[in-house]
Amino acid sequence: MKKRISALLVIGAVIFACGPASAEPHKYALSMFHCNIQYVIGGLYGFVPLPGNYPYWEIGPDETEDMIIREGFEPILDLALAHPNWTLTVELQGMYIEAMAERHPDVLEKLKTLVDDGGVELVSFHYSDQLFIATPYDDWKHGLELNDQIFADHDLTLSGAVFCQEGQGAEGMATAMAEEGYSVMAWPVNLWEYQHGNFTSAPYYSFGDVKMVVASKDVNDPVNEVYTNWTFMNDGELMATGDWDPYFPWFFHYRPESVAEYEATVEALEADGYKISGITDYVNDLIDLDIEPTEPPRLLDGTWQPDSTDGVSRWLGHRGLWGQDERDNHVRTLNNMAHREILAAETAAEVAGLDRAEALNEAWRQLVIAETSDGSGINPYRGEVEFCVASSAEALRLARDVIDEAKATLGLDQVLINPAAQTVTSGTYTSPGAEMAEGPFKVQIKAKGRVVTQRWFKLQNDPETWRLEIAYSVGTNDKSREFFVTFPGWGEEILTTTALIDDQVISYPRADFSFDHFYLPGPIGLIGLGHNWWVVKDMATVHVAAYLTPQNRDIRFEDLTAPWSETITWVFYLRKGNEHQALQLADQVNVHPTLAR
Amino acid sequence: MKKIPLWLLIVLIFCLACGACSKDEKNKSDEPSVDDDQTADDDQVDDDVVDDDTADDDVSPPPQVIKYKGDFDFEVQFKASFTMEKALDHTLTGTLTPSAGFDVISAEVPLEGTGKLYEFPEALGRLIALKMQGPAVPGGKCGDQPVSYSLTLTYKEDNGYVVGGLTAFCGENTYIGRAARLMRLSGLLLQDNK
Numbered sequence: 001m002k003k004r005i006s007a008l009l010v011i012g013a014v015i016f017a018c019g020p021a022s023a024e025p026h027k028y029a030l031s032m033f034h035c036n037i038q039y040v041i042g043g044l045y046g047f048v049p050l051p052g053n054y055p056y057w058e059i060g061p062d063e064t065e066d067m068i069i070r071e072g073f074e075p076i077l078d079l080a081l082a083h084p085n086w087t088l089t090v091e092l093q094g095m096y097i098e099a100m101a102e103r104h105p106d107v108l109e110k111l112k113t114l115v116d117d118g119g120v121e122l123v124s125f126h127y128s129d130q131l132f133i134a135t136p137y138d139d140w141k142h143g144l145e146l147n148d149q150i151f152a153d154h155d156l157t158l159s160g161a162v163f164c165q166e167g168q169g170a171e172g173m174a175t176a177m178a179e180e181g182y183s184v185m186a187w188p189v190n191l192w193e194y195q196h197g198n199f200t201s202a203p204y205y206s207f208g209d210v211k212m213v214v215a216s217k218d219v220n221d222p223v224n225e226v227y228t229n230w231t232f233m234n235d236g237e238l239m240a241t242g243d244w245d246p247y248f249p250w251f252f253h254y255r256p257e258s259v260a261e262y263e264a265t266v267e268a269l270e271a272d273g274y275k276i277s278g279i280t281d282y283v284n285d286l287i288d289l290d291i292e293p294t295e296p297p298r299l300l301d302g303t304w305q306p307d308s309t310d311g312v313s314r315w316l317g318h319r320g321l322w323g324q325d326e327r328d329n330h331v332r333t334l335n336n337m338a339h340r341e342i343l344a345a346e347t348a349a350e351v352a353g354l355d356r357a358e359a360l361n362e363a364w365r366q367l368v369i370a371e372t373s374d375g376s377g378i379n380p381y382r383g384e385v386e387f388c389v390a391s392s393a394e395a396l397r398l399a400r401d402v403i404d405e406a407k408a409t410l411g412l413d414q415v416l417i418n419p420a421a422q423t424v425t426s427g428t429y430t431s432p433g434a435e436m437a438e439g440p441f442k443v444q445i446k447a448k449g450r451v452v453t454q455r456w457f458k459l460q461n462d463p464e465t466w467r468l469e470i471a472y473s474v475g476t477n478d479k480s481r482e483f484f485v486t487f488p489g490w491g492e493e494i495l496t497t498t499a500l501i502d503d504q505v506i507s508y509p510r511a512d513f514s515f516d517h518f519y520l521p522g523p524i525g526l527i528g529l530g531h532n533w534w535v536v537k538d539m540a541t542v543h544v545a546a547y548l549t550p551q552n553r554d555i556r557f558e559d560l561t562a563p564w565s566e567t568i569t570w571v572f573y574l575r576k577g578n579e580h581q582a583l584q585l586a587d588q589v590n591v592h593p594t595l596a597r
Numbered sequence: 598m599k600k601i602p603l604w605l606l607i608v609l610i611f612c613l614a615c616g617a618c619s620k621d622e623k624n625k626s627d628e629p630s631v632d633d634d635q636t637a638d639d640d641q642v643d644d645d646v647v648d649d650d651t652a653d654d655d656v657s658p659p660p661q662v663i664k665y666k667g668d669f670d671f672e673v674q675f676k677a678s679f680t681m682e683k684a685l686d687h688t689l690t691g692t693l694t695p696s697a698g699f700d701v702i703s704a705e706v707p708l709e710g711t712g713k714l715y716e717f718p719e720a721l722g723r724l725i726a727l728k729m730q731g732p733a734v735p736g737g738k739c740g741d742q743p744v745s746y747s748l749t750l751t752y753k754e755d756n757g758y759v760v761g762g763l764t765a766f767c768g769e770n771t772y773i774g775r776a777a778r779l780m781r782l783s784g785l786l787l788q789d790n791k
Contacts, residue, residue, distance in 0.1 A: 042781065046673030058674060060699065061778070330760070334751060337720050359773040366776075383673045386781040390762025393749035394779060397726045400715050401772070429718040540720035566756040569721055596718060 025225040026289065028282045029266060029274040031089050032163050032186055032215055033076055033236030037096040038129050038372050039246045040064050042387030047247065049322070057249055065099045068246050069107055071254045072237025077110045079259055080119040086266065086276035090236060091123035091163045094147035095369075097154055112156060121159040121278030124151065125182070127365075129165035131315055131373040133301045133499040134332065134521040134543065136591045137176075139339055140500060143368035144180065146361075160184055161279040163215065166315075166373050167191060167304020171506065172498030174208025184283045186215040187296075188233075188304035194311070195300060197514045202294035203228075204283050211283050211293055224291050228282070229274060231266050247381075298512050301499050301521055311519035315377035317544035317559040324478070325382035326561040327389075329544055329568070331375045334392035336539035336590060338367045338399070344417040344595045345399035348406035351424040356402045363398035366391045376561075403597050420592040429596030433457030433467050440466060440533075440574060441488055447472050449480030449564070463577030465585065470572075475564035482560045485570065487535050489553035495528025496520050496546075497583075502591055505579040510550050519545035526586040527555055534582040538571035539590045661685060664791075667759070669784035671695050677763075677782060680789070681725070687714040691727045693748060693763065693782075700737040701744055701765035701778045708746055725750040725759065725786075728772055738777045739767035747772055750782065759786045 040047070043061035048054045059067075073096075080088050090111075100108035114120035126132060127147040132140040151158055160183030162173065167188035177185060185207045192214055193199065201219050203226040205212040216233040219226055232239060237246070242258040244251040270276055277285075303312055310318060319326045342363045349356045374380050375388025406424070407415055416427035439456035451473035459465040470485060494508040502524050520527060525537040527546050530553060537543060537557065547556040562568055575585045588594075663683045671677035675697035682690050689712045698704035710729030717723065729746040733739065745768060750761035760783040764776045 042779075043672075045675070046670075053674060060672075062700075330753070333720070334722075337717060337722060341717075362773060362775060366779075383781065386673065386760055386783050387762075387779070389751060389760045390749070390764075390779055390781050393724060393751045393761040394747060394764045394776070396715075396724050396751070397747055397749045398773065400724065400726065404713075431718075540717070540722070563756075563758065566758060567754045569754065593719070 025227055025273070026285065027227045027229075027269075027272070027274040028277045028285075029229050029231050029269045030213075030277060030279055030282060031231050032123075032233040032279075033088060033090045033239065034163060034165075034167075034234065035073055035076075035090060035092040035096060035236040036129055036165065037065050037068060037093065037099050038369075038374060039068055039235070039237070040384065041369075041372050041374050042383050044247070044249070044383070046383055047381050059249060062103065064246060064249075066103060067249060067252060068237055069096075069100060069104050071252055072240055072246070074104075074107050074110070075240035075254050075259050076236055077107065077114060077120070079263060080114050081110065082263075083266075083276070084117070084119065085270070087118055087121050087278040087281065088276070089121040089123060089159070089161065089163075089278050091125075092236075093124060093129050093165070094127035094143075094150040097150050097156065101154060108154065112154065115156055118278075121161060121280065122151075122156060123159050123161045123163055123186075123279075125162045125164050126368070128368040128372055129374070130368050130371040131166070131168070131332075131376075131521075132164075132371070132523075133168050133170050133303075133312065134316060134523055135335065135371055135499075136339060136524055137500050137502045138343070138591075139335075139364075139368060139371060140176075142364040146365060146368075159278060159280050161186060167215070168302070168499070169299065169304075170301035170499035171208070171299055172301070172501035174210055176500040177207075178209040183210050184280050185210060185212040186279055187212050187299070189214050189217040190305055190307065191302045192217075192296075192299065194302070194306040195513050195515055195518070196297050203286050203291055204293050205296040206293040207296065212296060213279060213283065224286075224289070226286065226291065227274075229269055231269065231276075232262065298508050300494070300508060300513070300518060301523075302518075309378055311517075311545070312521045313519040313545045313547070313558070315373055315545075316519070316521060317557075317561060318377075319561045320377060320379035322379060322381045323561065325385055326376065326380060327385060327563055328376040328561045329542060329559050330563070331370075331385060331388050331392075332543035333540050334389055334396075335367065335371050336543060338363070338370065338392045338395040340540065340590075340593055340595060341396050341399035341403075342367060343419040343592060344597065345402040345406075347417050347419045347422050348403045348410075348415070348424050348597075350422060352406035352409040354402070354406055354409060356405070359398050359402055363395045363402075366395035366398065370395060400597075407597070414596070416594055416596055418592075418594040420587070420594075427596060431457075433459040439468060440464070440576070443468065443488075444484070444486040445470060446482075446484040447480070448482060449476040450474075450483075459573075463575055463581045465576075466574040468572045468574065470570045472562070472568045472570075474567055475562075478564050480564040481562045482558075483562055483568075483570070484556055484558050485572075486554050486556040487529055487572075489529045489548075489555050490533075491528075491530030491553065493528070493530070494518075494520070494548065495530070495534075496522060497524050497526050497586070499523050502587070503583060505583060513550060515550070517547060517549045519547055522546055524586045525590045526582055528582070529555060532576050532578065534575050534577070534585070536573040536575070536582075536586045536589050538573065540571075542570035542572070659685065664789040665786050666789040667784050667786040669782045671697060671763075671782055672699070672780050679782075679786070681727075681786075683714060687716075688712070689714055689725065689727055691725075691729075691748065693729065693746075695763075698734070699778070699780065701734055701739060701767075702731065702746075702763070702780070703734055706731065708748075710746070710748065712748070720753070722751065722753045725752075725761070730769065739765075742767045743769045744777070745769065745771045748782070750786065752786075757785045757787060759783065 712727030
C-alpha cells in the first residue's frame with residue numbers, strides 16, 4: 001500500500017512540477033502583398049521625360065499589365081505553391097482577375113488552386129484601385145458589386161480581411177465591411193502612428209462590428225503570449241523584382257534571388273515556431289483563445305504613408321515628381337461630375353421607362369476606373385492623369401446619351417432631374433441665390449499671379465445658407481499654380497464625414513490626436529467650421545483636401561496643381577445649422593444634386 | 598508610383614529642370630480662350646458671340662458653323678489631328694486622324710463622325726462627344742468586326758485645353774457595353790479661322 005501511495009505521490013509530484021498545461025506561445029508570421037494591375041494605368045506611353053522614343057520602355061496598357069502579372073505576381077504564387085503549409089495574404093482588385101482571365105489563365109488557375117488549398121488568403125475591397133475615401137458611398141458600392149461578380153464568376157473565395165489601395169483606412173469602412181460580410185480590417189501602422197504616435201500594438205482591436213489588426217506592426221504580448229512578425233507589407237510585385245517597380249520595364253523583372261531572400265526569412269520564422277498565417281485565421285485563433293479585442297483610439301480617414309505623402313494631400317491638391325503635368329482638381333472634380341451625371345441618367349431612364357442598364361453599368365465602371373488613386377497622386381505622370389480624365393469623360397458621355405434618350409421619350413427639351421426625389425420635370429438652369437456685397441465672414445484667398453474675384457450669394461435665411469464663388473484669372477506664368485482658401489473655424493471638434501457613410505457627421509476631439517497637421521479628404525465635401533457653421537466644397541468645381549492643425553481652428557483648402565494658363569472657378573456653400581441640415585446641403589450639392597439638362 | 602531609384606530620379610529631375618526634355622507644351626500656351634459663347638462679348642476675347650458693343654465695329658450675324666482644329670497628343674506620345682465644326686444648335690461633325698495605330702485603330706485612317714457639345718452649367722464644364730466608325734483592324738482586339746469609337750473631350754470655362762479620350766467598342770454602331778480600349782487625347786482646340 002505504502003509503495004502504491006509513494007508511487008502515486010511521485011506521479012502527482014511530477015504532474016504538479018510541470019504545472020498546468022504550459023501555454024505554448026502563439027506565434028504568427030503575417031503578410032500583405034498589395035498587388036495592383038493599375039500600377040501604371042493606361043500603360044507607359046510617354047513616360048520617359050527624355051527626348052526621343054523608347055519603344056521597350058514606353059509600352060501600352062496590355063503589355064504593362066502582362067509584365068506586372070508575369071514578372072511581379074506569378075512569382076508570389078510560385079513561392080506559395082512551394083510551401084503548402086504557408087498562407088500568404090494577397091490583396092488585389094477585380095480588374096487584376098479580369099486581366100489574368102483574358103490573357104494569363106494559367107496564372108489565374110494557380111491563384112485559384114492556392115485559394116482553394118489555403119495557400120493564399122485572397123483580399124479585395126474594390127474593383128478598381130479607387131480613392132474611395134474621397135468619393136460618395138455609391139461610387140465604391142457600384143465598384144464592389146462588379147468586384148463581387150468577378151470573383152464569383154471565377155469561383156474565387158474572398159477572405160474576410162480588408163486592405164485597400166494606398167492603404168486607405170476610415171472608421172466608416174467598419175459599417176460597410178459588416179454589411180458586406182468582411183470581418184477584419186488591416187489598418188496601416190503609419191496611418192495610426194501619424195495620428196497618435198508610437199504605440200505597442202494589442203493582438204487585435206475592435207472596429208465597429210468587425211475586428212482590426214494593425215498592419216505591419218508586430219505584436220509582442222507576453223501576457224497573452226501572442227507574437228506576430230509581419231514578413232511583408234508593400235506593393236506585392238516588388239518582392240519578386242528586387243524593389244523595382246513597373247515604371248522601369250528594363251529592370252522590373254523576376255529576380256530569383258529576391259524571392260529566395262524573402263523565402264529564407266519566412267523559413268527561419270517557420271523553423272522558430274511561427275505559423276505562416278493569413279490575417280483572418282490569426283484573428284479567429286485569438287477569438288478561439290478567448291483573447292478580447294482592444295478598443296482603438298479615434299482614427300481619421302487617410303492613407304498608408306502619411307509622412308511621405310503629407311496625408312491625403314498628394315492625391316487632392318499637392319504635386320509630386322511630375323508636378324508640371326498634374327491637375328488634381330480637374331481629375332477629381334470630373335469624377336464628381338460623372339457621379340452626378342450617372343445618378344441623373346439612372347433617374348431619367350427610370351422615369352422614362354427605359355432599361356439602359358448596359359450603358360449605365362459601363363458608365364459606373366468607367367467612373368470607378370477614373371477614380372483610381374494614381375490619376376492624381378502620389379507621383380502621377382501625365383499618362384495616368386489623362387487616362388483618368390478620359391475615363392470620367394466616357395462615363396459622362398454614356399450617362400448623357402441616356403439622358404438625351406430619356407428626354408426624347410418624355411417629349412421634354414429641357415429638364416430638371418432630381419435623383420433624390422426620382423423626378424424629371426421641365427425646367428432650365430438658374431444660378432442660385434441673390435448676390436450680396438459681403439458674406440457671413442471673411443475668407444482668405446491666396447493665388448499668386450492671378451486676379452481673384454470673390455462673389456457671395458445668399459440662398460436662404462433658414463437655415464442661413466450661402467454660396468461663394470471664387471474666380472481665378474489666367475495666371476501670369478507657371479508659378480501661378482497655387483491656390484489657398486482659408487475659412488475661419490472654431491471649437492474643439494473636428495467635424496466631417498467618414499468614407500462610406502454619407503449620412504452621418506463624425507466628430508473627433510482635437511485633443512485626441514498628436515499630429516502636427518492633417519488633411520481631410522471630405523468624401524461628400526462637408527467640413528464643420530464650428531459654431532454651427534459648415535462649409536461644403538462643390539465637388540464639381542473644387543475637390544482638394546482640407547488642411548487643419550490642432551492649434552489653429554481654421555480650415556484651408558489647397559491646390560498646388562492648378563494649370564496656370566486656365567481660368568478656374570471654385571464654388572463653396574456655407575450653412576449655419578445643425579448636423580442634419582449640413583448633411584442635407586452636402587447631399588444636395590454633391591451626392592444627389594438636381595441637374596438641369 | 599511609389600518608389601524610384603535615386604540615380605534615376607536625379608537624372609530625370611535634371612532633365613525636367615533643364616527643360617530640354619519636355620514633350621508637353623500644354624501649360625506654356627498663351628492661347629487659353631476659344632469658345633466662351635455663354636458670356637456677353639467684351640470684344641477682347643476670342644469668342645463667337647454677336648458683339649454687344651455696337652459702336653465699335655460692324656455687326657454681323659453669328660456664323661452658322663464654327664470650325665475648330667486641334668493637333669492633339671494621342672496616347673501621350675503620339676499625335677492625332679482633329680477638325681470639328683459646331684453648328685448653332687451645338688451639334689458637331691468631326692474628323693480625327695491618328696498618327697499611330699494600335700490593336701483597335703489603324704494609323705492614318707481618318708475617322709469621321711457626328712455628335713454634340715454638352716454643357717454642365719452648374720460645373721462650368723463642357724463635353725465634346727462624337728461617335729465615329731472605323732474599319733476592322735487586322736489582328737486586333739475586335740477581330741473581323743468594324744470598330745466604333747466614342748470621342749470625348751472635356752474642358753472647363755473658356756479654356757482651350759481639352760482632355761479626353763477615344764474609346765473603342767467592337768462592332769458597328771456599338772457605343773455601349775464593355776469598351777475594348779480607351780485611348781487618351783489632349784491638346785489645344787482652337788478656332789480655325791481659315
